[in-house]
Amino acid sequence: MTLTHSASRKKAIRTALELKLRRAKGIRLQEFLTELMKVIHGDNFQPIGTDYSRGDLQCDGLLQNPLTIFACYGPVNAGANATEAAMKTAVAKVGTDFAGALKYWSTLKVWKFVHNYVEQPPAQIVQKILELRAQHSAIAIDLFGKEQFEAALLSLDAETITELVGDAASDEDFRALQPSVVLAVVDSTMKVVDHRQAPDDAPLEVPQQKLHFNGLSAHSQDRIVKGMQNAARVAKLIQDHQDPMLESDLAGAFKGKYLELKAQSLDPDDILFNLYDFSAGGHRTSAALDAAVWSLLAYLFEKCMIFEDKPVTQVAA
Structure with missing residues (x-):
C-alpha cells in the first residue's frame, strides 16, 4: 500500500531523516537500519549482533529471501569534510566488506553498502x-543511502515514521511555537548543569555572515534560520523568567558546552547536533520539541553565545 503524505509532511520527514543520519555514526547506523528493515520486511529480515569481538561475518543484517547482505558504514557527521585518508578507508571498506560477504555467504544474491x-x-x-558490479555480474550490488531510507520511510504511516526518526518541525510548527515547551527545554537543561557559571560576556550583535563563516551545512543553516523567527520570543521568555539569573546562567552553560565540544576538534555540524542533544535531553523528538530546541539554539546563536562571532584568521608561519 502506498501512503500519501502532504508536501509539508514530506519536508518534515526529510529533515528528521537528515538529522537521524547525521547522528547515525558507527553502530547507530546499523541499529537504525535494523529497526527500519524489521518494520518493512518482518521476519524476512534477520538482525545481526553488533559485538564485533565475536565477528559478524561481514554482515550487518540480512534478508533471507533472496539472500541480501547489508554492510553499514556510518562516518562521523555523515562524512562531511572527510579527509583523503578517511575516504581511502571508506573505499577500502567497500572492498573488504564485499569480499567477506562472498567468502562467508556462498548463496549471496544481493549486496548493499549502507551509508549515512x-x-x-x-x-x-x-x-x-561500479568496479565490483563489473567483476560480479551475477550479484546485484547497490548503495543504500539517504534516498533509499527516504523512500522506505515514505511508504510507512506517520506514527511509525515518528517512532523511527522522530518528528521535525514544519514551517507551521515554528510559527506555532509553544512557550511552555521552550521553558521545559530550558528548565531541564539547567537542571543538569552547574548553575554557578561565571557571568558571560555581554552579548554581541550577530554578524551578517555568521551562518557562513562558521562552516555550517545548508541543512544546519536552514534550521537556525527557521528558529531565528522565534529568537525575540525566546529572549522575552527568558528575560521574564522568575529566576533573574537565568539569562546569564543559560548563556554561560551553553558557551561552556560549545567550548568543550570545540576543544574536541569536532566538525561545526557535529558541534551543533551535540548542542541539539544537550538541549533535547535525550527525549524522543516531537515537532513541538524540535521547534523549541532550534528556536533556543537560534536565540543563543544570534546572541553570539555559541559559535564564533568573527571569522577565524590563519596566523602566518
Missing part, C-alpha cells in the same frame, strides 16, 4: 561499486 551520507555518495565509493 546526506549528500550524494562520494565519486570514489560509486566508482568502487
Whole structure:
C-alpha cells in the first residue's frame, strides 16, 4: 500500500531523516537500519549482533529471501569534510566488506553498502561499486543511502515514521511555537548543569555572515534560520523568567558546552547536533520539541553565545 503524505509532511520527514543520519555514526547506523528493515520486511529480515569481538561475518543484517547482505558504514557527521585518508578507508571498506560477504555467504544474491551520507555518495565509493558490479555480474550490488531510507520511510504511516526518526518541525510548527515547551527545554537543561557559571560576556550583535563563516551545512543553516523567527520570543521568555539569573546562567552553560565540544576538534555540524542533544535531553523528538530546541539554539546563536562571532584568521608561519 502506498501512503500519501502532504508536501509539508514530506519536508518534515526529510529533515528528521537528515538529522537521524547525521547522528547515525558507527553502530547507530546499523541499529537504525535494523529497526527500519524489521518494520518493512518482518521476519524476512534477520538482525545481526553488533559485538564485533565475536565477528559478524561481514554482515550487518540480512534478508533471507533472496539472500541480501547489508554492510553499514556510518562516518562521523555523515562524512562531511572527510579527509583523503578517511575516504581511502571508506573505499577500502567497500572492498573488504564485499569480499567477506562472498567468502562467508556462498548463496549471496544481493549486496548493499549502507551509508549515512546526506549528500550524494562520494565519486570514489560509486566508482568502487561500479568496479565490483563489473567483476560480479551475477550479484546485484547497490548503495543504500539517504534516498533509499527516504523512500522506505515514505511508504510507512506517520506514527511509525515518528517512532523511527522522530518528528521535525514544519514551517507551521515554528510559527506555532509553544512557550511552555521552550521553558521545559530550558528548565531541564539547567537542571543538569552547574548553575554557578561565571557571568558571560555581554552579548554581541550577530554578524551578517555568521551562518557562513562558521562552516555550517545548508541543512544546519536552514534550521537556525527557521528558529531565528522565534529568537525575540525566546529572549522575552527568558528575560521574564522568575529566576533573574537565568539569562546569564543559560548563556554561560551553553558557551561552556560549545567550548568543550570545540576543544574536541569536532566538525561545526557535529558541534551543533551535540548542542541539539544537550538541549533535547535525550527525549524522543516531537515537532513541538524540535521547534523549541532550534528556536533556543537560534536565540543563543544570534546572541553570539555559541559559535564564533568573527571569522577565524590563519596566523602566518
